[in-house]
Amino acid sequence: MSDTKKFKGVNTICTHVGQVKDEQFGSSVSPIFPGTSYEYIDKEIDRYPRYSSTPNQEFLSKKISALEQTEHAIILGSGMAAISTSLLSFLGSGDHIVVQNDIYGGTRNLIEKQFTRYKIEYSFTKGIGIEEFEKEIKSNTKAIFIETPSNPLLKIVDIKKIAELSKSHGLISFIDNTFATPLIQRPHNLGIDVVMHSATKYFGGHSDICAGAVAASTEHINKIWSLSKNMGGSLSDYTTWLLERSMKTLSVRFFTQQKNAMKLSQVLQENKNIDRVYYPGLTGHENHDIAKKQMDGFGAVISFELNKKFNPKLFLKSLKMISPTMSFAGVESTMLSPSKTSHYLLRKEDRINQGIVDNLIRFSVGIEDIEDINYDIEQAFNNCK
Numbered sequence: 150m151s152d153t154k155k156f157k158g159v160n161t162i163c164t165h166v167g168q169v170k171d172e173q174f175g176s177s178v179s180p181i182f183p184g185t186s187y188e189y190i191d192k193e194i195d196r197y198p199r200y201s202s203t204p205n206q207e208f209l210s211k212k213i214s215a216l217e218q219t220e221h222a223i224i225l226g227s228g229m230a231a232i233s234t235s236l237l238s239f240l241g242s243g244d245h246i247v248v249q250n251d252i253y254g255g256t257r258n259l260i261e262k263q264f265t266r267y268k269i270e271y272s273f274t275k276g277i278g279i280e281e282f283e284k285e286i287k288s289n290t291k292a293i294f295i296e297t298p299s300n301p302l303l304k305i306v307d308i309k310k311i312a313e314l315s316k317s318h319g320l321i322s323f324i325d326n327t328f329a330t331p332l333i334q335r336p337h338n339l340g341i342d343v344v345m346h347s348a349t350k351y352f353g354g355h356s357d358i359c360a361g362a363v364a365a366s367t368e369h370i371n372k373i374w375s376l377s378k379n380m381g382g383s384l385s386d387y388t389t390w391l392l393e394r395s396m397k398t399l400s401v402r403f404f405t406q407q408k409n410a411m412k413l414s415q416v417l418q419e420n421k422n423i424d425r426v427y428y429p430g431l432t433g434h435e436n437h438d439i440a441k442k443q444m445d446g447f448g449a450v451i452s453f454e455l456n457k458k459f460n461p462k463l464f465l466k467s468l469k470m471i472s473p474t475m476s477f478a479g480v481e482s483t484m485l486s487p488s489k490t491s492h493y494l495l496r497k498e499d500r501i502n503q504g505i506v507d508n509l510i511r512f513s514v515g516i517e518d519i520e521d522i523n524y525d526i527e528q529a530f531n532n533c534k
């Protein structure tokens with residue numbers, strides 16, 4: 150991993166770190182190694198796709214650890230593979246985990262549906278203040294899980310305080326860093342143990358890759374790696390190669406999207422058809438000060454509540470350029486109703502408690518020209534009355 154130490158800037162890391170050198174022909178891009186059978190005699194590494202140890206898998210993990218500023222990383226088959234494998238590597242029967250209440254619906258579903266089967270106890274916090282996390286810690290608590298900015302209301306948890314709380318109770322801390330990306334938020338430097346990603350989102354960035362990643366110390370990654378070999382949720386080398394190719398432009402894409410989002414959040418705030426805008430970059434956002442302290446930007450997702458006179462489905466169907474599609478973080482702008490998609494599986498009362506109302510729209514801002522994005526939103530309002 151020594152090559153990663155030479156590079157400092159995120160743009161350089163995205164472009165250069167973690168490339169497999171083409172020794173044979175000198176190509177400027179990584180060759181793909183799709184082999185499932187590698188020499189093992191006198192070799193330091195057992196290379197096998199399910200072990201996440203083929204050349205493509207190993208080298209891409211270096212790009213991710215360089216960005217997250219951790220000792221090590223591992224690539225897996227989806228964000229949920231990264232989250233489930235990481236959590237289950239450290240939790241067993243009789244253990245307890247404290248979980249932030251408003252997180253991605255799929256993660257909440259994993260915990261509520263599966264953890265009970267494994268006799269792992271959990272408590273969801275009532276809010277996102279440190280005291281609300283501390284209140285839930287019990288004698289058998291082993292871990293804390295946070296997601297910040299959170300999906301879909303972009304709440305910001307104080308990462309450093311969570312890390313300190315975890316350490317003072319001897320817990321292991323987990324963060325889902327998907328919304329921020331390591332370009333603007335490096336939680337390991339703030340004391341968090343395990344950083345997880347849905348690489349399906351900004352890392353992939355073109356709505357055509359499903360992948361996950363975990364970054365942590367070598368000791369922690371070895372533990373996760375050991376379980377992932379048993380669970381088998383690895384990523385194929387073809388997709389790993391495509392992800393590496395995509396990550397070369399991660400910073401260019403993300404910073405353009407973020408710039409658009411900052412401007413659009415202000416425009417949307419002035420729009421009389423919108424009742425409320427959620428974006429951590431707005432000074433009126435309830436956690437703006439924490440965001441400013443721990444992030445180098447505010448991300449590229451905005452959520453907003455349509456005025457009740459608009460039907461959310463009709464509004465989404467009236468968009469002409471912005472696509473009303475699931476997932477987020479592609480180069481193209483997309484919008485969705487969280488209550489009908491990412492958070493559909495939640496109980497209605499949990500959704501309402503979290504503030505995920507039916508007229509809430511999550512807007513993943515793309516790289517298009519801001520005037521065109523704006524025009525599309527305006528024409529959709531005019532056409533769905």
Ligand SMILES: Cc1ncc(COP(=O)(O)O)c(C=O)c1O
Nearest residue numbers: 227228229253300327347349360
């Ligand atoms: C914040 C967050 N974490 C994790 C996931 C799960 O990722 P994947 O769909 O790659 O399994 C998602 C999916 O939308 C997400 O939004």
